[in-house]
Amino acid sequence: MYKRQLYEQLVQEQRETERVYQHVQERRNELEAILRAIGDAVIVADAQLNLLLMNPVATRIFGVKPDVTSSMPLSQVIQHQDLNELLVSALNGEHGEALVKEILLPSADGQSSPTLQALASPIQAADGLPRGVVVVLRDVTSQKELERMKSSFLSVVSHELRTPLHSIKGFVDIILMGKTGEINETQTDFLRTVRQQTTHLQNLIDDLLEYSRLESGQVKLRLSEVSLTEVANAVIDKLKPLADQGQIRLLNKLPSRLASVEADRLRLEQVLTNLIDNAIKFTPPGGAITVLGKDLGADLQISVSDTGIGIPASALERIFDRFFQVDSSASRSYRGTGLGLTICKHIVEHHRGRIWAESEPNKGSTFHFVLPKRLSAKDDELLLDFLVLPKSRKRRGNSAH
Numbered sequence: 001m002y003k004r005q006l007y008e009q010l011v012q013e014q015r016e017t018e019r020v021y022q023h024v025q026e027r028r029n030e031l032e033a034i035l036r037a038i039g040d041a042v043i044v045a046d047a048q049l050n051l052l053l054m055n056p057v058a059t060r061i062f063g064v065k066p067d068v069t070s071s072m073p074l075s076q077v078i079q080h081q082d083l084n085e086l087l088v089s090a091l092n093g094e095h096g097e098a099l100v101k102e103i104l105l106p107s108a109d110g111q112s113s114p115t116l117q118a119l120a121s122p123i124q125a126a127d128g129l130p131r132g133v134v135v136v137l138r139d140v141t142s143q144k145e146l147e148r149m150k151s152s153f154l155s156v157v158s159h160e161l162r163t164p165l166h167s168i169k170g171f172v173d174i175i176l177m178g179k180t181g182e183i184n185e186t187q188t189d190f191l192r193t194v195r196q197q198t199t200h201l202q203n204l205i206d207d208l209l210e211y212s213r214l215e216s217g218q219v220k221l222r223l224s225e226v227s228l229t230e231v232a233n234a235v236i237d238k239l240k241p242l243a244d245q246g247q248i249r250l251l252n253k254l255p256s257r258l259a260s261v262e263a264d265r266l267r268l269e270q271v272l273t274n275l276i277d278n279a280i281k282f283t284p285p286g287g288a289i290t291v292l293g294k295d296l297g298a299d300l301q302i303s304v305s306d307t308g309i310g311i312p313a314s315a316l317e318r319i320f321d322r323f324f325q326v327d328s329s330a331s332r333s334y335r336g337t338g339l340g341l342t343i344c345k346h347i348v349e350h351h352r353g354r355i356w357a358e359s360e361p362n363k364g365s366t367f368h369f370v371l372p373k374r375l376s377a378k379d380d381e382l383l384l385d386f387l388v389l390p391k392s393r394k395r396r397g398n399s400a401h
Contacts, residue, residue: 041116041137044123045074047130049087058137061105061116080105083118083135090120090133102140114141158208165205169198207339221264221350223375228300229258231265232291235272239280247285250276254293254302261300262375267347271355274340275304275367282365283308298373299353305366311359319357320345344369351375 041058045051051074054064062078075084082103090099098121107113116137123132172195174180176188183191236252243250272291279289287307294301311319322342348355348369359365 040139042134043074043078043137044132044134045087046132047091049074049084049091049133051077052132061137061139086118086120087133087135090122090135091130093122103137112141112145114139115144116140154208158205162202162205162209165198165202169195169202172198207343221267223262223264225260226263226265226268227258227260228268228293228302228371229254229256231268232272232293232302235269235276236291239273239276242277243280243289246280246283248280248283249288250280251288251290253290255295258293259295259300259373261351261371261373263351263371264347267351268371271344271347271369272302272304274344275369278340279304279306279308279365279367282306287364296370299370300373301368301370303366303368305364307364310361310363311357311365312361313359316357316359320355 038055039057041061042053042055043051043058044053050071051068052070054068054077058064062080064077068077074087078084080103082101086099086101086103093099098119101118101120103116103118105114105116117140118135118137120133120135122130123134125131172191175183176191176195232254233252236250240250276289276291283289283306289304289306292303292305320341322339345355348371351371352375353369353371355367355369357365357367
């Protein structure tokens with residue numbers, strides 16, 4: 001009797017083992033079917049970076065031989081230094097964060113090198129330790145070429161517009177100075193309107209040219225010891241006549257002895273000019289704009305606050321996107337390219353800082369940006385690439401909104 005019960009128990013355990021094995025095999029088959037159907041390359045490795053899985057797209061992209069089997073070191077299967085370094089960084093990263101990097105493949109037949117966007121994420125065990133890593137690679141060669149063509153087109157068009165615009169503005173100024181003869185009051189009003197509109201058009205063209213230069217990734221930060229107080233004072237003095245013209249009070253409440261930062265002075269002037277000019281544009285007569293600053297220890301924070309029309313909550317997350325306009329209708333009251341805040345974001349983040357906005361409709365907006373006092377970046381990391389933001393550093397101070 002006892003032997004029979006033991007036998008039945010063994011048979012039941014064997015059947016349960018077979019069911020578990022069948023279930024695992026079905027899940028494995030499902031996973032392999034999903035990987036085969038994915039249009040992007042997918043590679044999975046264990047904690048020792050030995051190959052576990054690779055879909056056909058990855059096999060084709062990297063020219064992996066048919067005799068390759070799982071458990072082989074990935075560095076032997078795919079001899080690509082940037083990819084292997086990305087996987088190591090993902091495994092050793094903090095908090096299981098995913099890493100994104102663009103990698104180039106060797107060019108074939110003299111053609112341009114294919115570009116892949118790699119997203120590597122660690123696979124964590126129940127105890128929180130990494131048990132492997134998965135990387136998804138997407139071919140973005142066409143996208144990069146399209147971006148390059150768009151940038152080239154904008155640059156050419158902007159330069160072509162700039163030359164005749166300078167001529168128009170110059171001739172209008174000559175006529176307004178009376179050097180071509182007397183003009184009546186109506187003609188003067190019309191010519192002043194033409195001059196005002198050409199100035200506005202010039203600002204739009206300058207934004208497009210700056211966009212093209214930054215997008216090329218060849219604008220390098222020129223670092224020096226910079227006093228943010230001096231930069232802010234210079235920008236405020238420059239824009240005060242514009243604020244006075246709009247009947248807006250421009251208040252400077254920066255501390256007189258704010259510590260210096262290691263930064264590109266010209267670029268920081270550009271950031272503050274864009275922020276204050278934006279505040280002037282969206283603040284009605286009788287309003288006020290206040291520039292504030294404070295020391296956060298290892299960082300410095302500058303804030304530009306206005307009493308303007310404010311920004312809807314739904315638009316706050318997108319105001320730093322390229323070409324984004326809160327009011328994108330053709331009849332909108334406030335003109336611009338939608339590039340000013342985008343340029344600010346990239347300049348600040350390439351200084352290893354951050355920028356964000358707080359706002360309430362009809363009650364005004366406040367733009368904050370925080371910069372570290374010291375940079376510890378390699379030379380190649382100080383190139384402003386308009387398409388790719390730098391690696392995020394550990395955030396300090398208040399969190400961005």
